[in-house]
Amino acid sequence: MSCRVVDYLPLFAAVKNRPVLVIGGGEIALRKIMFLRRAGADVQVVAEQPDPALIALFDQQAARWVAKIFDESQLDKVFLVIAATDDSALNRRVFDAANARHRLVNVVDNQPLCSFIFPSIVDRSPLLVAISSGGNAPVLARLLREKIEALLPGNLGRMAEVAGRWRERIKAFRHTTDARRRFWESAFRGRFASLMAAGDEPAAERALQAELTSPGSSGGEIILVGAGPGDAGLLTLRGLQVIQQADIIFYDHLVSDEVLELARRDAEKVCVGKRASAHAVAQHDTNRMLVEAARAGKTVVRLKGGDPFIFGRGGEELQAAAAAGVPFQVVPGVTAASGATAYAGIPLTHRDYAQSVTFVTGHYKADSAPFDWAQLAQSRQTLAIYMGTMKAAEISKQLLAHGRGKTTPVAVISRGTRADQQVATGTLEQLEDLAKAAPMPALLVVGEVVGLHRELAWFRHMTAAQAFSASVINLA
Known part of the structure; x- marks a missing residue:
């Protein structure tokens, strides 16, 4: 059976309390040292003029400054070697000497002189996700790490620690690998995971115990x-x-x-x-x-x-x-009022036009209290009206009757934030006609801030004519 040959074997190395030699004393060397310290390595540094931040680490005994000048004998009793200097000849010497001693070596930003590489890391300790392009596209690996970072909840590490404490207990009740796998799959998707996400670790462990002794009871x-x-x-x-x-x-x-x-x-x-x-x-x-x-x-x-x-x-x-x-x-x-207006370029508040915003629903129970129309009709505020198209005529009539000017700007935002978003603008006396023509769902916006739509609209939305044309094309 043939398979594609890869350039690197992905491994996780245990460096805790192991000597690791870093040649270089600048910012890049410092970044590598901080990463190694998190893994508990015994970091030894060779640098002629260390960075002040690195000297502070020496003072804290978080790393050891062993020499100013590199000597090949320094490699004899170390586990890993990292060269982080801007001296290409020195970096080459380090690489050749490490190879001769069968030491894994990384020359920063020089893939041909690396027998191991640092991947991009998503850290949810003790869970670690490592991403590497084999040195071919490190920026792409970093971008992928950012996407994965966003998807993985911050509580995964604590969840893994709790699971580690429970492993032997689970084995006592679930005697086969398959049974244990099913148990943990259910736990990591169910109530245990939710309680951990909510920060209630004691309750999460109680849910584990209940599921263990009485499956389905949680x-x-x-x-x-x-x-x-x-x-x-x-x-x-x-x-x-x-x-x-x-x-x-x-x-x-x-x-x-x-x-x-x-x-x-x-x-x-x-x-x-x-x-x-x-x-x-x-x-x-x-x-x-x-x-x-x-x-x-x-x-x-x-x-x-x-x-x-x-x-x-x-x-x-x-x-x-x-x-x-x-x-x-x-x-x-x-919420729709926030998202749809933002995509329409209509700020809900603006110190020159509106000092407050009110969310109102046009769909309410028949026995509910009537609106305080006098309050809603006040100027220098924004009304965001959900589900109001069917009662647009009543809304317009009441606002006008209670003092809102008939030329008050209004907008009807249909299918807000979606690719086929439409924004129709006019005045309060035109609200009924605008609402009748609006595709659903739609949000009504009343207030002077609507006047900023033409200036601030940034999202490419369809006009009514474009939407009609698109529907004809889709039907065809």
Whole structure:
């Protein structure tokens, strides 16, 4: 069987208390020394004029200054060698001498003179992720490290430490490798992982014990996640981590396909959205399904557009979870008023135009208290009105009747932050007509800040004509 030959064998070296020789006393040498110190190495330094920061390490006995001039005999009793000087002839001498003694050597920024290389590291100690391009594209390796760094929760290290303490206990109850693997897969995706992420280590260990002695007894949980207004790039890192752990995702119509694509491929997806003039799942049925799935031991993600606690009924759903005794947590999201207006170039506040912003929903219970229209009609404030298109005529009428000027700038932002975003602007007396023509979902914005749209719009959005043209092309 043939296989591709690689240039380097990836290894993790134990350097704790082992002598490592560093030749060089500048900034680059200092970076390598600090990395070696984190791994517990006995760092020995050869440098004619060490950097002041390096001298401070010597004073702290964090490293040893063994000589000013390099001599080949210094290599006889060391484990690794690093040359970090700007003297190419000296670097070559170090490399040749180390090779002759079968010592692993790294000459910084000179791949041909390296028998080992430093990878880019994602540090979640004791978990380490090492990325290397074999010296061919170190900047690409660094960029990849940054992406992985963003995806891995900061609590993974503590989770690994707890798991290490429990290994022998797990072996006593799970006698085969396959059984232990299944146990840990479930733990790292389930309640144990959630409690560790929440910082409750004692409760996390209790969940491990319960699952160990009585499998399935720890049950599942409900995680309420804000998906943002549409652009998948606005999903928070915590939100991404959570939906990739979900066994089942209940989502609404405002969650974009791009966000749903980020979920695990084997996760079950259930739409429980509500939409005017269309089939909708009753709220009490959604509450029941969430609780039942969690009680079945599943990690349940309730994915809601925008932020789940801003006109999203997230509070009602968690009240149902609390009443049923089901554990839950919340991952906030970018709300539509913040995301859509930012993409439209409309600042919600501006010291020259608006000193406050009010979020209002145009969809409310019939028995709820009426709006304080006099308060909402005050000038020098911004109104961001969710789900207001169907009542745009009433909103416009009441604001005008309570003192808002008919030439007050307004905007209707449709499908905000998405590739087909549309922004229609006009005045308060035109709000009804603008709302009638707006694709859903749409946000209404009332206030002088709307006048900044033409100046500050940066996101490339479609005009109504472009959107119509695109729909014709897609139908064809």
